[in-house]
Amino acid sequence: MSISNLANAELDLRNICDWPQYMQLAAGSLLGVAVLIAGYFFVVDGQLERLNEARAMEMTLKDELELKQLRASNLEAYQEQNKVMRDMFNGILQQLPGKAEIAELLVDISQVGIGNGLEFQLFKPQQEQIKEFYAELPIQIRVVGTYHQFGNFISDAAALSRIVTLQNLSIRKADKSEPSKLVMDLTAKTYRYLSEEEQEQYRKEKEKEGKK
Numbered sequence: 001m002s003i004s005n006l007a008n009a010e011l012d013l014r015n016i017c018d019w020p021q022y023m024q025l026a027a028g029s030l031l032g033v034a035v036l037i038a039g040y041f042f043v044v045d046g047q048l049e050r051l052n053e054a055r056a057m058e059m060t061l062k063d064e065l066e067l068k069q070l071r072a073s074n075l076e077a078y079q080e081q082n083k084v085m086r087d088m089f090n091g092i093l094q095q096l097p098g099k100a101e102i103a104e105l106l107v108d109i110s111q112v113g114i115g116n117g118l119e120f121q122l123f124k125p126q127q128e129q130i131k132e133f134y135a136e137l138p139i140q141i142r143v144v145g146t147y148h149q150f151g152n153f154i155s156d157a158a159a160l161s162r163i164v165t166l167q168n169l170s171i172r173k174a175d176k177s178e179p180s181k182l183v184m185d186l187t188a189k190t191y192r193y194l195s196e197e198e199q200e201q202y203r204k205e206k207e208k209e210g211k212k
Helices: 003-008 021-073 075-094 099-115 147-158 196-211
Strands: 119-125 134-145 164-175 178-193
Touching: 099 119, 099 134, 099 147, 099 178, 134 147, 147 164, 147 178
Parallel strands: none
Antiparallel strands: 119 134, 134 178, 164 178
16 A cells, blocks of 8 residues: 555454554554553552652661660660669758758758858748759848958858758848948758658649649
């Protein structure tokens, strides 16, 4: 068949068997290509997407495994560090007085002031502030003395066997007639550890507050 005849030929799609052989081969090739393209988009493309997801999951699992291996290799060092921290914490707790010792500590603070020649105008313990495992006891203090006496008082208070912190210091002149005399206001804070019963009560109160 010539090209001119091919151009004028009418192909019956319902009777492909009557087509020339080369036309049948061409149509079959085109159909095969169409099937391959459709198969890629409907089958292969979805498989590639799942493959990429699996690779991403594999990388995540590898990272998690490496992290767990690192933690396992450092477990012994972590346990040793944890023991050191517990020992330090227990050492700090031992510096906190119990409830029965607070009165004695207050006397120690006042004696430090008197021993350094200070005159107390105010020594007023405030309401305890309960924390998770300890309680803070603020004490408002006003004393009269000299800079030198104030310095000795602060130094000696810091050297007490129990923890005492001095905050909110302010100093002013006491009286024009006595220029060497000064007035110092401050807040001394001491701390005591809570008993197991008090800690349990604290946790229960916090749980109630969290449910409100």
